[in-house]
Every structure is written in C-alpha cells, then in structure tokens.
Amino acid sequence: MHIQETAVGDALEDITRRFAAGFPPTAPSLRTVGREAEFPLVRPDGRAADVSRLWPLLLEEGGCSPVYDQGIDGSEFLIGVEGDAWSCVVEVGGSTVELSVGPRPTLHDLARDMEEALQWLKKAVREAGYHLLGFGIQPRTPASPKLLTPKRRYAALLEAIGPQWLKFCVTAGDQLQVDMGQGDLVRHMNLINAVSGIIVAFTANSSVYGGRPGRFASGREGLTDNMVGEPHRHGSSPRPYGNLEEYVRFLAGLRCLCLPDGRGGYRVVGTSFADHLRQEPSMREPEAAHEAFLFHEHYIWPSARPRARIGTLEVRPACQQPPGSTWVPSALGLGLIEAAEEVETFLETTLGTSYWADLLNYRRRAVRDGLASPEPVPHFLETLLDLAGNGLRRRGKGEEAFLEPARDLLERHSEPAARARSVFRQGGSAAVVREFSLS
DSSP states (O other), X not given: OOOOHHHHHHHHHHHHHHHHTTSOSSOOSSOOEEEEEEEEEEOTTSOBOOGGGHHHXXXXXXXXXXXXXXXXXXXXXXXXXXXXXXXXXXXXXXXXXXXXXXXXXXXXXHHHHHHHHHHHHHHHHHHHTOEEBSSSBOSSSOOOGGGBOOBHHHHHHHHHHOGGGGGGGTBOBEEEEEEOOTTTHHHHHHHHHHTHHHHHHHHOOBOEETTEEOSOSBHHHHHHTTTTSOTTSEESOSSOOSSHHHHHHHHHTSBOOEEEOSSSSEEXXXXXXXXXXXXXXXXXXXXXXXXXXXXXXXXXXXXXXXXXXXXXXXXXXXXXOOTTOTTHHHHHHHHHHHTHHHHHHHHHHHHOSOOHHHHHHHHHHHHHHGGGSOOSSTTHHHHHHHHHHHHHHHHTSSGGGGGHHHHHHHHHTOOHHHHHHHHHHHHHHHHHHHHHBOO
C-alpha cells in the first residue's frame, strides 16, 4: 500500500525537523572550521598511482591507526589511517588521497595540524616514489573502472549512475566545513551557492586532464556537471531557498540513487526520494525515513551543502590548489560567510534583487574560463575579495593573510588553471607534475 500524499508531506516535515536538529540553535560567536583536502597521487610521468601503497608506509611510522571499510565482496579492507588530529583515506578514486582535519577554532589552528599531517603523508609518498599534487584532477590518466575504489556503495552508485560516476575517480576538491546555527544556515547556504562562481574563478585548477589541456578551467566542476541528468544536483542551486523545508523538498524531488539494503549491501532505487517515501512501507517509520534521506542527500553535491551529522555548512566548489596558495579556498569561503550582510548588500546594489540568474551565468563562464571570464560589473571580484578580507579581519585572528595569494592572482588576472595549461604546453604531463607537486 502506498503512503498517502498527506503522509509524504508529514514525513518531509519530520525529516526537516530532524535535519535542523543536527545544528545548534545559533552558531558560536567564533565559527570553528574544518578542511577536507583531496590530492591526486601520481607517478613522475603523470600516470595515476596506487594510494593503497601508502598505508603500510604510514602505519610503519607509528602514531596512527588503520581505517577499514566494506569492500565489494563484503569483506573489510584498509582504506586509510588516522592520527590523533587528522585522518587520511582513499576517496572515490583509488588514486586520490583525502586528508581531513577539524574542527579547529581558526584557520591558523587548522593550518598547523594540516601541515603536520601533510609531513607524514609526503614522507610516505616520497618513499613510494610518487608525487602528491596540488592540482584538482588527474592530469594524465582518464576516468575508468580501474580507478574506482572497491567499496560496496561506490559499486552501487556506478550501477545507478553509469559511467558518468567514474568522473569522480579523477577529481580532487578542497572542501571547507564551517559551523552553522539553525538561524543562519539557509542564509549562508544561499549566499555561498550564489557566489560559488567567484570561488571557482579564483580556484579553478583542473584544466589539464586525459593527457591534454581540457575545455574547462575547472574540469572538476565542468566534467561532473549534470552527471545524472538533473542539472542542479551538482553545482549551484537553481534558486535561493526560503527556508530549510523548501530545501529538503527540493532534494526529495531528485532521484534517489541507492540506499542501504539492511543486509550490509546497497540497492538501486532510481525514483525520486519523494516517490520512494510514497512507495516503500518501511518509510512510515520516521527514524528510517530520516536515515534514508541523509544517505540520499549525501550524493547530491551543491556548492554549499548543509552537513546535519556534524552541524556545518560544506563549501565545495574549489579545486585543490598549487603550492603557495593552498589556503585560498578555505579563507575565501570563510571570509564570504563572515561578511554575508555586506556581500548581500553589494550584490543587490550592483546586480539588483534578482541577481541569481546573473550569478549562475557567471559561474558557468568561470568553470570554463576562470578569471578570464567577464565580470558582471567592473571591479566585481576585487570588491568581493575585499569584503571577504574584511569578514576575516573582524574575527580578529589574522586569518585575512591567507587571502594574499588570491590578490596576486587577481592582479595578474590568471588563476592556477591558466598556469597549468601553459606548463603542459611547454613540457607535457611530467612538467605539470613537477610544477604542482607538493612532495
């Protein structure tokens, strides 16, 4: 028997309440921050390398413990290690390392612990004869099933999405996590989705992929756009949301790819999450419906994504950055959030109250052309960068210093993607590896 429409509405209202409860009523006066940094691992000639070779080397050093997950055959396999203040695991692609640190009170605290973790990681990378790249994509090896990390849920997602899912095997982003309260979550989610094109313009760094210069400055954003035939499942939202329930209902209208089957595996769903609520009797249990929704929304990738399990807003659109500007994505995202009121006023004053469409158009151009994209109005990027710096300055922790590399980029009007294309034309994939190697 199908759940009646009123019951679906009631279920979504309950999901919204439970989702909101993952956030405190108000954010702390000094928002804490976390960072999830992904890095391509490559051989000296630019071919993708095997992340699994790093784990024994890291464990031999001591001071960390193994992390396991469930493989396709149901057995446990080693996916990474964790220390007291960080974790390092393989991501969707078996040649991508994800290093996570946080929460921390400031970007300086975050940088200290991230650098400590990176020293461990880079030592293992050098011992393996590989390079860890400050780059947003595998520069030479194309996406293929061989690169897919053999986790059960990833295999289910490949079945649900098809070959497009494999594009996540080669990309490497840099995600910021920022504390949010129930009272300001929707506002900041809307803001970051609106200005995500600005973040892309400064941080586009995945312009060489498949062994040649690509058509996107941010191949990470361009290649994964519209991967399941739902244009706003990835990237910016189609519109600002009036409240959290409106956001939940939007997500519920998107296709539910797969869900845990209760026996350790996963089953492909294929209908919208709202239809799943209508058709699945087990969804009448509120806790089961909420857990299913959390799994569903984890495989939707807006540029600003609320993380109810940890009470943060995840800022997602940046590529991994080259040596020297690795903290630009975190500083830019946090600064724009801290300067939300001024940023909103600037956007409304210069673009009008209906600025969303203009910013979506700018975002599309920035994914393709980076800082070479025509600005919506003169001095647009300069003003937003200044506002972000002011937001960080008000925190009183000296974090505005992390934005200095972005000012240099703007002065040259050239983001890392342009540099990568130039380096590749001069020396191929091996030159890109030398230029963007962190290890």
